Amino acid sequence: MAQDNAPAPGAETSTQAATKGTHAFSAEVGRLLDLVVHSLYSDREIFLRELVANAADAMDKRRFESLTDKALALPAKAAITLTPDEKAKTLTIADDGLGMSAEELASHLGTIARSGTRAFSAKLADDQKGNATADSPNLVGQFGVGFYAAFMVADRVEVVSRRTGSEQAFSWTSDGKGTYSIAPAKRSQPGTTITLHMKADATDFLNPARVGDIVKKWADHISWPVELVEDVDGKRQTRPLNEGTALWARPKEDVTPEEYAEFYRHISKQFDTPYDILHWQAEGTTAFTALLFLPSMRPFDFLDRQSRESQSQLYVRRMFITADAQLLPAWLRFVQGVVDTDDLPLNVSREMLQATPVLARIRKAVTRRVVNELKKLGRNALANGGKNEGAEAWLEFWENFGLVIKEGLWEDALHRADIAEFALFRSTHSTSEGLEGWTTLAGYVQRMKSGQDAIYYLVGDNQDALRASPQLEGFKARGVEVLLLTDPVDSFWPERMGSYDSKPFRSIAHAHADLERFEAPKPTGDAAPLGKLLPALTKALCGKVSAIRDTDRLTDSAVVLNHEGTPDLAMQRLLRRSGQNVHATSPVLEINPRHPLIQALAKKVESGADVDDYAKALLDLAYVQEGDPLPDPAGFARLLTALLAQGIDNTAGKNTAG
Numbered sequence: 001m002a003q004d005n006a007p008a009p010g011a012e013t014s015t016q017a018a019t020k021g022t023h024a025f026s027a028e029v030g031r032l033l034d035l036v037v038h039s040l041y042s043d044r045e046i047f048l049r050e051l052v053a054n055a056a057d058a059m060d061k062r063r064f065e066s067l068t069d070k071a072l073a074l075p076a077k078a079a080i081t082l083t084p085d086e087k088a089k090t091l092t093i094a095d096d097g098l099g100m101s102a103e104e105l106a107s108h109l110g111t112i113a114r115s116g117t118r119a120f121s122a123k124l125a126d127d128q129k130g131n132a133t134a135d136s137p138n139l140v141g142q143f144g145v146g147f148y149a150a151f152m153v154a155d156r157v158e159v160v161s162r163r164t165g166s167e168q169a170f171s172w173t174s175d176g177k178g179t180y181s182i183a184p185a186k187r188s189q190p191g192t193t194i195t196l197h198m199k200a201d202a203t204d205f206l207n208p209a210r211v212g213d214i215v216k217k218w219a220d221h222i223s224w225p226v227e228l229v230e231d232v233d234g235k236r237q238t239r240p241l242n243e244g245t246a247l248w249a250r251p252k253e254d255v256t257p258e259e260y261a262e263f264y265r266h267i268s269k270q271f272d273t274p275y276d277i278l279h280w281q282a283e284g285t286t287a288f289t290a291l292l293f294l295p296s297m298r299p300f301d302f303l304d305r306q307s308r309e310s311q312s313q314l315y316v317r318r319m320f321i322t323a324d325a326q327l328l329p330a331w332l333r334f335v336q337g338v339v340d341t342d343d344l345p346l347n348v349s350r351e352m353l354q355a356t357p358v359l360a361r362i363r364k365a366v367t368r369r370v371v372n373e374l375k376k377l378g379r380n381a382l383a384n385g386g387k388n389e390g391a392e393a394w395l396e397f398w399e400n401f402g403l404v405i406k407e408g409l410w411e412d413a414l415h416r417a418d419i420a421e422f423a424l425f426r427s428t429h430s431t432s433e434g435l436e437g438w439t440t441l442a443g444y445v446q447r448m449k450s451g452q453d454a455i456y457y458l459v460g461d462n463q464d465a466l467r468a469s470p471q472l473e474g475f476k477a478r479g480v481e482v483l484l485l486t487d488p489v490d491s492f493w494p495e496r497m498g499s500y501d502s503k504p505f506r507s508i509a510h511a512h513a514d515l516e517r518f519e520a521p522k523p524t525g526d527a528a529p530l531g532k533l534l535p536a537l538t539k540a541l542c543g544k545v546s547a548i549r550d551t552d553r554l555t556d557s558a559v560v561l562n563h564e565g566t567p568d569l570a571m572q573r574l575l576r577r578s579g580q581n582v583h584a585t586s587p588v589l590e591i592n593p594r595h596p597l598i599q600a601l602a603k604k605v606e607s608g609a610d611v612d613d614y615a616k617a618l619l620d621l622a623y624v625q626e627g628d629p630l631p632d633p634a635g636f637a638r639l640l641t642a643l644l645a646q647g648i649d650n651t652a653g654k655n656t657a658g
């Protein structure tokens with residue numbers, strides 16, 4: 001929350017003075033407005049949803065601040081009022097919320113404040129590069145554009161706001177065409193009044209019945225009264241538009257799926273229909289009501305978010321307290337929802353939230369319930385060999401949030417075993433579970449070969465690279481299944497978790513010795529004599545590898561790196577990306593004596609020729625195969641060019657001779 005720099009009554013700070021006048025919107029806002037104003041978006045009515053939601057947020061914030069500062073208390077009949085004026089062609093939305101200072105008007109309405117809008121704007125920039133404007137109106141619906149939606153229906157917007165605790169009000173005015181102005185204004189009470197001067201083609205939003213319908217549709221669950229002020233027979237009348245009952249307090253049977261979905265969209269600021277809904281009342285030592293949602297789509301900015309904390313909201317006796325109570329562990333941060341309890345005082349402070357055993361009990365119970373639900377969904381999806389209606393939705397859910405859930409395997413000792421029950425992994429085997437190349441750990445264990453005592457895995461950047469990795473060849477040839485892991489946390493959790501069903505996790509980058517336990521297929525082709533080649537390569541690669549030796553674990557590749565005793569390349573890359581200093585390690589270079597390239601080199605060395613350049617190229621090749629950046633790509637390119645030229649020269653020579 002921005003700081004209130006409200007001056008003492010009558011005084012004006014220098015920053016406020018600097019804020020007044022006419023200013024240009026930030027470039028991002030300019031682009032956004034351009035789209036909003038010109039969009040043919042059919043659901044223009046969402047502007048009202050956005051403005052009423054902002055008003056309700058501001059009132060929530062004021063109520064929360066007033067818990068610790070009585071001077072900020074809301075008036076007895078705090079409400080959001082909507083006043084359509086058909087003559088003046090204005091629609092006014094007024095609230096008793098926290099209000100904004102001059103600086104806040106400039107920073108909140110002149111630049112893009114909210115992350116959703118920022119992501120929207122980034123997407124827009126992308127689309128504009130490709131001139132994909134035809135789709136752009138859909139984007140408005142998909143993301144919501146907050147306050148700026150006002151410009152879909154208004155050609156001038158005037159905001160008059162007075163910050164609670166301040167005597168001075170300010171106005172913010174704009175026609176949405178590049179600039180806005182801020183000037184001192186009058187408002188008898190703290191709060192915000194937004195006046196929309198409606199566009200000629202948007203005057204239907206001045207019809208009181210239409211306004212009433214829109215509020216019913218989008219904002220019925222808002223817990224503050226939303227009222228309509230209208231002229232009836234020349235008299236000003238106020239009538240309530242929303243029920244204002246907290247949805248979660250109603251019996252489950254009385255809530256329609258649409259109401260649930262709309263409430264979910266309201267609290268999560270997402271636009272999908274939830275994948276799963278949990279609504280229950282807990283009684284016992286701690287009584288609470290919870291309404292939680294598992295999203296069906298990953299929010300577009302989810303992976304870029306700085307905070308890993310759950311944003312599920314805590315209410316006390318139907319009053320919003322905070323979204324920072326960390327009601328769920330970080331690995332469940334995608335869960336959205338509300339928990340309401342009578343067992344905390346309304347004026348609960350932040351310190352108290354940290355320490356109270358009531359909240360600790362709620363957290364435990366809520367987390368347990370979500371974990372049990374995930375276990376149930378996972379089990380149901382696997383029923384009938386994965387051929388059931390739930391399987392596809394579960395897979396999609398896992399593809400969206402599995403990478404976050406797996407953080408729990410790393411950091412949540414209490415729930416690790418639960419997560420391991422439903423977690424899904426890609427593997428080298430197409431599984432009998434019917435989950436399209438995914439497996440559970442239990443499924444893997446069932447398929448383990450005789451003599452196999454470990455769960456093998458390989459970590460890399462993407463599935464294609466992993467499937468082509470030479471590290472896999474020996475395991476594939478022997479029919480041993482390997483889990484293919486591509487999420488950042490995959491480099492960490494297997495070691496922390498240690499084992500599943502008493503079977504240790506083992507990275508195949510460190511498990512070549514295990515290959516001896518499994519029957520090897522008959523090798524094809526003769527092995528090249530390495531008596532001279534090995535010492536020649538060792539001399540050429542002195543200091544770059546710790547040893548060179550032959551291997552029978554390769555079937556297709558000429559070389560492979562062996563990282564015994566050091567972090568594998570995926571881990572080294574991850575550590576480097578996270579800014580850690582990774583010492584260059586010297587791996588063992590293993591060569592495949594049956595590969596035509598090694599055979600040709602062996603011949604070359606036997607004939608007394610120099611193979612230094614080939615040795616260097618072989619080592620670079622081994623790194624490239626594993627998707628690792630080369631220390632000297634320009635050198636590699638030069639070397640390869642020279643070797644290719646030589647090769648072509650020789651072939652051309654032979655052809656001419658022939």
Ligand SMILES: Nc1ncnc2c1ncn2[C@@H]1O[C@H](COP(=O)(O)OP(=O)(O)OP(=O)(O)O)[C@@H](O)[C@H]1O
Pocket residue numbers: 050054055058095097098099100108109113114115116117145146147148192269
């Ligand atoms: N009626 C209001 N009272 C007080 N502040 C407001 C009001 N309307 C908007 N604001 C301020 O302007 C900011 C920008 O509003 P906008 O609707 O663009 O995004 P947002 O509401 O922050 O998004 P989100 O709903 O995701 O939090 C808000 O965060 C809030 O600080």
